[in-house]
Amino acid sequence: MHEGLNLIGGEWVPASSGVTFRRHNPADLGDVVGEFPESLAADVEKAVAHAEEGAAEWGAAAAEKRADVLEAAARWLEDRAGDLVGELVREEGKTRAEAAMEVSRTPRNLRFYAAEAHRITGDSHPSADGGLVYTRREPVGVVGAITPWNFPLNIPSRKIGPALAAGNAVVFKPSPVTPLLAQRLVEALLAGGLPPKAIALVHGGAEAGAAVAADERVGAVTFTGSTRAGRAVHAAVGPSRRAQLEMGGKNPVVVMDDADLDRAAQIILKGAFGLSGQACTGTSRVIAHDAVHDELLDRVARAAEARVVGNGLDDGVQMGPLAADFQLEKFLDYVRIGEEEGAELVTGGRRLPGDGYFVAPAVFAGLAPDMRITREEIFGPVLGFQRASGLDEAVALANGTDYGLSAGIVTRDLDRALEFARRSESGLVKVNQPTSGMAMTVPFGGLKDSSTQTFKEQAGPSMMLFYLREKSVYITP
């Protein structure tokens, strides 16, 4: 069993209360992955105080140095890829292939952000009196990073990478579901030569996260998680600091009457049941044209039944367990809610035998627009079918929730695909691709309740600007 600690002021320390929590392997509940500090506001208070000192040191480091550290951290992660894949499967419940994908991606992210350190510039402007007017971009100081468990290396790397590239110190509050992988990312940065006070790791749950968001010394808070928690973070940050929130989704795939149904079924299955349905951009709704609805439902339901569910370390397993007890409860609750609301459970929707949170993926038919299983994020392997008579109705149904993260269409008709892209109220639009998955060099963020609408994450012009504050300087010679 791993004994985890917080990193505060460059020292590995327990929570000031001495309280800890344990993380179990979701595929083998007798296997304790580790024990970690249950941090509270007092721990966050110390972490931020030291991070302010770290920000002064790191903010003065040259761009070359900042880039070198991120590059070296990337190499550290790559050198340990085999071990990290094993730990990720054990801690989160991913399959080996899913874990390998994440482990390979995180160092690439860090390299991408390392290059951004060299690109921080300002602008010069015309001046009325022949003087000089220019903008100066400087780090905001201390950045708070609050993250979920479903990509415990990759999502933090998309926040900590650009924050450090810009010269900020970071107070990192990872999910209590995946504390070990969070620690590995911090170890990589320290091994890469980051000044120890430039990063703090504070384990714990909502209370620690709320303390990070509420601390006035934290100039910017980047958060990924549920819309409910994101709203609380936004309220705590207020107008004179900044928040970037990446939140929930209820992502649809529209399948038109001209679609190749084998291809459509593959796209749907990958989006719906990859990561055991626990991807923010995962597919939770299929909006099928009347002409193909029944045939597609049959294919998807049969493929869902054939899905091999088990411990992600075992050969041939296609879907791992749900990540935690609260995930299992939510899955079973929504299956019950769907049945009570009158949707038809076509297959799955029950717990499977074994000493883990294994479930049979659920496929529902007959979702009506106002049902809770149509509108609310479940974040598990529950897929619901809706019917549409044409593109207009399909667009209306696709846009018919408060979320707007990712939406897809499967069609051979480019005109329809482009029209869907134009009319979709969604930050990502996928044509003949699963709703999940994105390139790290492309701006990422949702519309409506899925994201804040100010800064995008991952890439694009607003990504680095979130981590930099700007001054306009007027000089008369």
Ligand code: NAD
């Ligand atoms: P969560 O909201 O429960 O927790 C996310 C993080 O916030 C955790 O570190 C948690 O401890 C912390 N937290 C919880 N309440 C808080 C509060 N009041 N103040 C401050 N911090 C708080 O989410 P989760 O279960 O970890 O992750 C699943 C959710 O994340 C889903 O809704 C999913 O859609 C979303 N998600 C979104 C994206 C995206 O990019 N849009 C990516 C991955 C996951």
